[in-house]
Amino acid sequence: MKSRKPKQAVVLLSGGLDSAVALYYAKAKGYKCLCLIFDYGQRHRKEILRAQRIAKTAGCLHKVLKITFPWKGSALLDKKIKIPEKLSAGVPVTYVPGRNIIFLSFAISLAETIKAGAVFIGAHSQDYSGYPDCRPEFLRAFSRMAKAGTLGKYEITAPLLRKNKSQIIRLGKKLGVPFELTWSCYSGGKIPCGKCDSCRYRAKGFKEAGQPDPLIK
Amino acid sequence: MKSRKPKQAVVLLSGGLDSAVALYYAKAKGYKCLCLIFDYGQRHRKEILRAQRIAKTAGCLHKVLKITFPWKGSALLDKKIKIPEKLSAGVPVTYVPGRNIIFLSFAISLAETIKAGAVFIGAHSQDYSGYPDCRPEFLRAFSRMAKAGTLGKYEITAPLLRKNKSQIIRLGKKLGVPFELTWSCYSGGKIPCGKCDSCRYRAKGFKEAGQPDPLIK
Numbered sequence A, B: 001m002k003s004r005k006p007k008q009a010v011v012l013l014s015g016g017l018d019s020a021v022a023l024y025y026a027k028a029k030g031y032k033c034l035c036l037i038f039d040y041g042q043r044h045r046k047e048i049l050r051a052q053r054i055a056k057t058a059g060c061l062h063k064v065l066k067i068t069f070p071w072k073g074s075a076l077l078d079k080k081i082k083i084p085e086k087l088s089a090g091v092p093v094t095y096v097p098g099r100n101i102i103f104l105s106f107a108i109s110l111a112e113t114i115k116a117g118a119v120f121i122g123a124h125s126q127d128y129s130g131y132p133d134c135r136p137e138f139l140r141a142f143s144r145m146a147k148a149g150t151l152g153k154y155e156i157t158a159p160l161l162r163k164n165k166s167q168i169i170r171l172g173k174k175l176g177v178p179f180e181l182t183w184s185c186y187s188g189g190k191i192p193c194g195k196c197d198s199c200r201y202r203a204k205g206f207k208e209a210g211q212p213d214p215l216i217k
Helices: A017-028 A046-057 A099-114 A136-149 A165-175 A197-209 B017-028 B046-057 B099-114 B136-149 B165-175 B197-209
Strands: A007-012 A031-039 A061-066 A118-120 A155-157 B007-012 B031-039 B061-066 B118-120 B155-157
Touching (some): A017 A031, A017 A046, A017 A118, A099 A118, A099 B099, A136 A155, A165 A197, B007 B099, B017 B031, B031 B046, B099 B118, B165 B197
Parallel strands (some): B007 B031
16 A cells, blocks of 8 residues: 655744644644754753753754844844833834744745645744734735745645643643743743743743643742 | 935945936935845846946945845746746746745845935835735735834835836936946846846837937947
8 A cells, every 4th residue: 555645734833832733733733744943043052952851852854044044133143132021012022023024035046946735833922913914914915925836736724823821731631741841031041031021921821731741940 | 594304214225227216216305315236146247237327327336235045946047047038937047935925125224324214125016026025916915014113104105017018218317317337137248148037028119218228229
């Protein structure tokens, strides 16, 4: 009997909780996943190392792609800008203009090359509503653009788009996501700072999901 | 009297003829231009050096951005694939999946950062109809995606889109484009090979425009 060739997908992996859940979701849907990890001048390398470990733990190949954002202006890239310690309204200072647009562009270029039929991204609009490149209308427009500008047909899949953090954590728990490997804190210390936006959303999510965060001893 | 702040634009510059005409067109429209040049593992560095000289000659600042396409598959990136010596039908082997999508994504990220209102690209659909990321429907879809995924409003302007090579050359002549600095040949020799797609289209264009090509002695 001829064995079926598994469906292939490119998965954007950041080292954070959301993209790890997106990866395990794609795997559960039967995709053979190639993880794409960006080294783009983040404040710390911890999330890149965590992304690589998550890919390996999931039994998937990965590529780390080094890109330069030669322009500053976001607290995630510029160490001179202080990461805020309270939940921000509107667009946060951690916004990097066009970041998801650039990441998705590389992902569809890779998908076209390896003939993958899907690209998975862990974006969700509820927690970080201030980032314009996480909005459902952006993802729809990106899919249409990708269809017009390439030869393939890539489904841009954002399975977490309508979920909040606690729903994402519950889904991840069900899928066996190794949460202890994920890193959400904007700082790269030994333990999460507990004060930045990302730490606060994570803590709130685990609390609401009724789960302990394995990173917090 | 308060002096008006000039309109700003990001211009994608490749070292070729088309993007040089797009730059001079943007200047003629009153834009202060920042040229964005990519070092993406081209077969030769000549076009990058030419792009830098064109920007300087036009009196514009420029940025060279190094990016990696870690996947092969195009004759423009992979020296093992031979550049064809006749005009190709359909999608040429020089096609790099998602190249313009990636270039434009960086351009709008830069435009958002410097608060430029326009992005210029020298794409035109008539000569290279085989490249899906030069088509008018792609550029329209990209503009819509950029509006949905960023905070700014960027006009993606492709002034050459409906022109053929001889019309582009005539326009460039009128605008004072230094054609002697532009480089179209896919090979990086001392003189153009005269055989690749790009050389043939250039020669045809100059002939039809009734102009001598200053690169051909």
